[in-house]
Amino acid sequence: MALPVTIYKANIQLSDLDRGIYETLQATLARHPSETEERLVGRLLAYALLYEEGLVFTKGVCEGDEPDLWSKAPDDRIRSWIEVGLPDPERLLKARRHADQVTLLAFGSKLPGWERQHLDKLINSSNITVIILEQEFINQLVSRLKRTVSWSITVTEGNLYLQDGAETLETSPKRYAQG
Template identity: 25%
Template sequence: MQMASKVICLDLNYSCDASHAYQQQRHYVSPWQGESAEHFAKRLLAYLSLYEQHPSFAKDDSGGKTPDLFVADQYQHVQLWCQVALVPEKRLLRAAHQADKLVLVLDEHETDKARHLPQPLNQHIFTLDHAQLDAFCLMLKSHMQLSVWREDPLLHITDGEHQLQLNISALPLYPH
């Protein structure tokens, strides 16, 4: 199913006791042209999981030539390259060389395929099962109000009606 909205308004309440991060922010996020709801859900879940590292969204789908999400330093060096779909091996290796950390946010099927590819030392695979993606897709609306509470290694997400819990221990973390 494709995303119907051109722009998603996300009112986000984020809290983490360990890092003393308590934020209320409004974000405007655009699905890419022709992007499926499941792919958009993976991008948004990756964003929420990496939230304290201040990731940025890619402007459009480059097919793995540029990251779907990224964290860059003040010199535009990519510290974290996040890809939310399996891309050709050549592009994964290129990403691993261009960034300090490479994170693949994949579903179960894609994870099985990725395990048969060369594994760069800086690569981390974060697997979302279909039940988690389906649960989060139920929260996708043109105006989303999400509460996210992080208690390592878990991330709790709710929209007041639906709930989702993710174990984010597979993600690389930077000091706050």
């Protein structure tokens, strides 16, 4: 018998002063039994930090050829291809041929080694952006994760402030892109 998915509901007040985006985001996420809570938090953060009109969650883990999130143009061309975690860099290099922009929200316990081995290759490729989040920040969010998520996120001058209940967490993501 297959294990059921776990459903999470999210309400995010987003104030991205750096990009001029002020939105109330609502999302329902399904966490596949093989997906970690860390990865789910990463997908939710990617949705907020990279939000644009038309951005949607894909089948992700269940569909190997799709990213975690994407947005498409009316002609079905992929505008944004977004991955989370530490995927095989060849996957991102292949994706850049099919999308206008590829973005990786990178985090994980093996990040330092992954960074040394793959980061230069990726950031020297056109239309790929890598955003690195501190693992401690992700761990703090995972420890607070509930089935109903209510976050207030402010991004200003490259800093990320996330309010979860009475507590505010802060991090400064590292952003790498060509140019």
